Amino acid sequence: MPDWLAKALTLLSWGPAGYGDELFHGALRTIEISALAYFLGLTIGALAATGKLYGPNWLKKLLNGYTTLVRAVPELVLLLLLYYAGTDMVNTLLGGFGKGPVEVNGMAAAVGVLGFVQGAYSTEVIRAAILAIPHGQLEAARAFGMGGPLMARRIIMPAMLPFAMPGLANLWLIVTKDSALVSVVGGIAELSLVTKQAAGVTKQYLLLYLVTAFIYLTITLFSNRIFNWLERMTRRGQRKLV
Amino acid sequence: MVWDWLFTYWPQLLYGLWITLVLLFLSMTLGMMLAVPIGLVQVTGPWWLKYPARGFCTFIRGTPLLIQLWLMYYGLGQIFPMIPGLRHSFLWPVLREGFFYAVLAFTLSTAGYEGEVMRGAFLGVPRGELEAARAIGMSPWQVLRRVWLPRALRQVLPTLNGETILQLKSTPLAYTVTVMDLMGATSMIRQDTYRIYEPLIFIAVIYMVITFIITKGFAWAERQVPVKR
Numbered sequence A: 001m002p003d004w005l006a007k008a009l010t011l012l013s014w015g016p017a018g019y020g021d022e023l024f025h026g027a028l029r030t031i032e033i034s035a036l037a038y039f040l041g042l043t044i045g046a047l048a049a050t051g052k053l054y055g056p057n058w059l060k061k062l063l064n065g066y067t068t069l070v071r072a073v074p075e076l077v078l079l080l081l082l083y084y085a086g087t088d089m090v091n092t093l094l095g096g097f098g099k100g101p102v103e104v105n106g107m108a109a110a111v112g113v114l115g116f117v118q119g120a121y122s123t124e125v126i127r128a129a130i131l132a133i134p135h136g137q138l139e140a141a142r143a144f145g146m147g148g149p150l151m152a153r154r155i156i157m158p159a160m161l162p163f164a165m166p167g168l169a170n171l172w173l174i175v176t177k178d179s180a181l182v183s184v185v186g187g188i189a190e191l192s193l194v195t196k197q198a199a200g201v202t203k204q205y206l207l208l209y210l211v212t213a214f215i216y217l218t219i220t221l222f223s224n225r226i227f228n229w230l231e232r233m234t235r236r237g238q239r240k241l242v
Numbered sequence B: 001m002v003w004d005w006l007f008t009y010w011p012q013l014l015y016g017l018w019i020t021l022v023l024l025f026l027s028m029t030l031g032m033m034l035a036v037p038i039g040l041v042q043v044t045g046p047w048w049l050k051y052p053a054r055g056f057c058t059f060i061r062g063t064p065l066l067i068q069l070w071l072m073y074y075g076l077g078q079i080f081p082m083i084p085g086l087r088h089s090f091l092w093p094v095l096r097e098g099f100f101y102a103v104l105a106f107t108l109s110t111a112g113y114e115g116e117v118m119r120g121a122f123l124g125v126p127r128g129e130l131e132a133a134r135a136i137g138m139s140p141w142q143v144l145r146r147v148w149l150p151r152a153l154r155q156v157l158p159t160l161n162g163e164t165i166l167q168l169k170s171t172p173l174a175y176t177v178t179v180m181d182l183m184g185a186t187s188m189i190r191q192d193t194y195r196i197y198e199p200l201i202f203i204a205v206i207y208m209v210i211t212f213i214i215t216k217g218f219a220w221a222e223r224q225v226p227v228k229r
Helices: A003-011 A020-054 A057-072 A075-096 A106-132 A135-143 A148-185 A191-202 A205-234 B005-044 B047-062 B065-082 B098-124 B127-136 B140-177 B182-193 B197-224
Strands: none
Touching: A003 A205, A020 A057, A020 A106, A020 A148, A020 A191, A020 A205, A057 A106, A057 B197, A075 A106, A075 A148, A075 B140, A075 B197, A106 A148, A135 A148, A148 A191, A148 A205, A148 B065, A191 A205, A191 B065, A205 B047, A205 B065, B005 B047, B005 B098, B005 B140, B005 B182, B005 B197, B047 B098, B065 B098, B065 B140, B098 B140, B127 B140, B140 B182, B140 B197, B182 B197
């Protein structure tokens, strides 16, 4: 075995000698942050899309401001802004209740901020998907006497999902990659921060960043598989286009 | 809110804005120049060009830009000093700057994303037009230059608008490799004045204004394309 390969393998080995286990746990943390932020974003998106389509005028304007603002400002700027502003706001609120300032959990802050940004994008995806439902289906549901919530559950949700799936899959890929930005703020041992620290200690920048890039790539390719399957599931019973 | 720092730091902010715009312009133009051949070989190229191009696009689109940037800056920065003579060559002043690595990483990223977009655009040109061009007796190169490429680029304009804005929103990453763009200037101001929000809010507004201008610019470009309505 050549010398450099042996060195690389030691560096990536499991246990105290190498960074294999650290990178692995970092990757798990990345997936955890991304998944939580993704579902927070989906919740915000579903609510905001409903508000944007059926809400009163002032709510529509407010939500329009939210989606436009968040989508026009760089994620990194938003992340720093919301990270500090969010922490500040929690402490001001607590101060109002006569409690002392607290250290906001870095994990909660990261998930909150990423979810808030994701929410703006999912709002647009879900809104467009709802608008894409053939109008006759909604009229048929109303003709059967369905109320709003029942129609939302039985008709709008399943009919909108095939239209929303490609966009939602993209958003998942975006959030896994955006979670790397959290390492600029620091505090959470996700994949990028772990790599940054490991590379700083060992000076093996090229190797470690390449390995990390391939871990992210693996997450992406694996997610693609799952989303392809999910998309097939949501399209069950529909006529094939091609 | 306190805004008096604006009077002291406006030269830095102006210079930062300039750097941000240069980063955006260089990465988009150089990236598109790479994206056209990357898209083309995926459609018509031989397998030994097709598969590397496809792999490149997958790699770029599947990894965070921040990691790509650090891979360039720290990774290549680790290798370059080992190349004998490079340190004393005329290239070194460029290779020493974070700016070079930011342009390199952003260009490759644009090439990866736009390569995929161009692949779709090349595929989207109606087959009959290409056949007609061949039937007139154009050489493959002429078909590409006179029919295929112009038609593909025209289709891609609306997408390119969104992609340019995405690229603009990626430029602040450059400040993590010591580039003094808008974000870099802001981070310096924040460290000097201990103002946390105001500088960030200020550049957020600037980015929104640039986004608005880009959208208007592309709308103008789209109007220049003659279409039958």
